[in-house]
Amino acid sequence: MSAPQPVVESVRPAQNPLAAWREMEGVVVVISPEDSVLHELNPTAGFIWKHATGERSMEQIAQLLALEFDVDFRTALADTHELVKDLVQKNLLHIRSGSPAEVSRG
Amino acid sequence: MASAPVMGRLVARSIARNFPLNVHFDVTYRCNERCVHCYLDHSDHGEMTTGEIKRVLAELAEAGTLFLTFSGGEIFLRHDFFELLAHARKLRFDVTLKTNALLITEERAALLKQLGVRRIQISLYSADAAIHDAITKVPGSFERTLEALRFCQVQGLLVKISCPLMKQNIGAWREVRALADALGVTYIMDPTITPMMDGSRDTLAMRLAPSELLPVLKDPIFNPPAAAPVKTEGADMAVAYDNIPCSAGHNSLYISPYGDVYPCVQMPLATGNLREKSFTEIWYGSAKMQRVRDIKESELAICRSCAIRNHCQRCPGLAFMEDGGLTGPSARACELAEAAARIAGVANPVSGLRARGRLRTTSNSNPAQLVHIAALGVS
């Protein structure tokens, strides 16, 4: 049995499964299903989008973001919160919540 | 779709890099209607299996296809259609369906919405049930199609009515437009009638002559005020299309139910078969596909010096199918360009073929070049 996981924020962003999307030459484009708007995500938002599997927490995504863009964790976490909020408002991302144990599997 | 500059950039990038952004996929040629103008052979000569189509879809997703149109034949005649659709959505394509809607029930419309289908294009030939049913040769098809259309609307699917125009429904463009307005759906008039797949030109007898199309072209519903923006995709789109005839083979392609890959549904130039080669091998490796890609507007022998080129909507696929080849003018394109120029106020328009004494009096060849003109202001 593995050691108990630390309690982490259990908010896990997940792509809206009804959205269509592709990445072309590093640029992520997403079509929001309700209003048919085509969104072109900036590199940070595109990175978050691709990692929003519904299994990673905000912190885990921020950690990956910090590594990818060579920024400190605090900055990455703030960016993640802001961009997730924006993508949720556009109904491109949904928020899942679950137990830390579930999160630790992500 | 909103966010036009984003679309412009996407299209420009895909054309510049030859990413297969748009795919028109006919999953069957079988049909439950027998429309008088149809160009298809409705027998099943060996459609791709469920597994084969799923493999192709995965290859397309990998290659970058975003916009996927499932068409036919009648798509819902495939017993596995919902399985294919679910797979396509799992691969995150933006899916459009083209259908006669006869097989769409309330439950199926709900399932389409649930699966994430965004748009559905339904053929409607008239606001008069008798005319519609005479064209489809299926009694009751008008009522059934309209009922299904409403099921789709209730689900919030984006519905578009497509009205192919021919001699049998020559006056239908206004009444179908009015019906579309009343229903609150988008409308497109389509005067494209093509030769049949087997080369037979019988269907061409149903095409409207330019003189019959002129009143349609002149109709204010197809001529928005000059101040209204026609293209809003921005400069990127304009640059992308600057010296190429169209998107066929650049970022768009067609796949038949038998796995043949063509640059466009209207360009019957088989470039490879997906049962023999991978999609990437065909798309990037076919000499025929490259030949189409290499065509530059500035190199079209007669068209490049044509006096009324700005009024012309020459379609290379239809020119290829008819009398112009991939790079030449077709008689029909020239006739229709002259008609369009007259409408625009050009006193004596002379097309490239006429200037060379090679344009006979009005032929009844294909009016597909008018599709773009006709679609203005109605989407």
Ligand code: SF4
């Ligand atoms: S009118 Fe005829 S010659 Fe002129 S551009 Fe069109 S197809 Fe070519």
